[in-house]
Amino acid sequence: MKCIYYLGLREETLQLFQQQLREIQLEVVTAEDILTQKADLTVCDILLVGEQVENPVRIAQQTFSKDKAISILLINDRANHQKVKSALQFAPFVGPTIQAVSSELGTALVPIVEDAMQRTEQRRSYVRIRSASTSVTAFTPNYMEKVRVSYMTRVLDEAPIGAALLAKDGTVLNVNNYIVRLLGLSDKEILGIAFAAHFPEVERIALQDFITDGYLSKQKHIFELGSADDRKFLEISIGDIDANSSSPYKIAIVNDVTEAAQARQRTLAHIDELQKLNEELQRVNEDLDTFVYTASHDLKSPILNIEGLVNLLEESLSQEQLGEVPELDHIRRSVERFKVTIEDLTEVARIQRSFGQEATELKVADMVTDVQQLLQPEIEKAGAMIEVDTQQAPVILFSRKNFKSVLLNLMSNAIKYQDPQRQLRIHIRATLHDNRFHLSVQDNGLGIPAGRQERVFQLFKRMHMHVQGSGIGLYIVKRIVSNSGGTVSVESREGEGTTFTVSLPALTHS
Template structure:
């Protein structure tokens, strides 16, 4: 801190300000700080300083300014300066508080530079992952096509079993790559609002999972009450339905007399509530807390990447929705998703 008289001559200075300016107290007392040869300002800050003085004298306000200064030894610093004019026994005094902001400013600049570099790296990495994923799917589709041709031509039963194993492995890899693409799309694609036709989305989802083992043995009930038009991002809602329906099929329990999946949808002006319920194998309480973690899988016996429900969580967050899960081992699971109706943004 400094105390100046009305001519801005230093009449008192504490130890800290001397340390900041790298001078002794004697170098400051009875001198104007800017004319003492201790501190130098460039033209921009000199003009700024005069404006501040005029503002203080005219309006009597406290001012807070940031200055870049050069000390007598050539060292550059960034300081925060607070000034206040006071009347003490008919005498004008200026109370000046100086805070050395150099390290914080330097750190902030370094962090800003690192943040920009990190953003650039992340953008390049995301672009690479997305492009590479698309490129990888093409040869996998070709291999799957060749496997189908081999099966049609008729092969040795032992070889047929090996081909089946190859097909399962390729489908698992293809599913994982599709999940990566969905994650990348959700992260970078803008939300595209449009009216949602739940009948169409659910039918498309069910058609895409016809190949899953024993899917035809599961009774699927669909109940849709969408009298109120619902608006959201169709592609993202489709991702949600695909994940919940495929999981309900994969984790079915064919030991039950009548395995089922119930899909209920109800729309209102406020929101849409989607409920997917099954009587499959269920999930333990300990695992319920982890099912939305990336790469976490409830069972290694079921084909999957362990990224599906992580993507679901990210999609729901993007749509500003919520999800609730209840499950019991041996009885099944119920997923309840609530998504805001964005009809006002259409």
């Protein structure tokens, strides 16, 4: 009866072995039994060193020094398994008979133990053969060559990859089990026939050419095997048995790459689908931009006509009559708001149409000065103090019109939403970091409520309704920046102020 020595196993691990290995005798030993050679290792098939042993590596070293044939398994929980495994790599006086495994494997430990016991038996059989009084002729070169050939044949036959011995014309002379399973045929159906004949007709000529001499220019090639319902993708490489001789034999190495090939096909299909969706979205965006552009221009004439009619009506009425028709004033204000909205929509359409506009080298400080001059009346009315720092990034390669639009919208936004309780301060700063240009516009205005900050870049969204505006300026900023491969972000605290940061690729002249 086979025997297992064990020490330090946890109760649940021991019960697992007792239940699963009923025909094997499990005998407990102590660390002292091992160290003092009290335990006879030769009558046992394996030593299991359990989770409760304090120094399992030392026990393994002592056991290996006394019996280099017995298998030793160091079983540890998840927390200590990796530690013991690493210790074995650097510990002296250990050999291939020692293996670290995790108790987390559960029932999977049983076949590992059975396999280790079988390897103990194989090692001991080998030792007996070597030590037996066998005649010297038993180990002649011819005998050892037969053993070597038998060993290599067994390894090749069970290899997890296909191997076929081919004649010079591609006829199959021998195959391993992997090829047999792959083709789903018997040996008799495979041997003596051209290897390419087992493939679909559309692949045969290409595969035969590859076997003949195509492999000389291309090391590997993928061929399809089977029908559409059960299609396999096989990576085949061909090599001469001996490139330095006139040997008429070749070897074909076959690897089933079906999963990888199908995954690649799915990926390409997804990419193609995404590309089509992207093209469709691009067409929709272009149609929307065209609609906005056309509608904004087509609406200008009727709104101007309405404004003209209101003017004529006001001129035809006396002052007393005008006082009796307050609706005219409401109509005029509505017309003005409508005109502003149309102008904003026109600007949105212009921004999209100007994508790809030629970039020029701009001096950031000069651009800020230009915008300050445009906003001078508003700046004076607000009593704003503006600080500009562009020393770290004095220039940027960008569209002049678009960069001016970004600055204008961010600065006018800061002026609009000033806090009436304190003097407005605006700090404009340009920096260069990680090959990106950063522009920040910071103010000490009203600030934006925390829950609304992500909505500020949406079309027609306004955070403070008491301030006049259309809610389109920040949307324009985001469109310009996004079209240029950049980002814009906002940081704000209500009652303290807001900082908008634009990040753009730091382009240079090519």
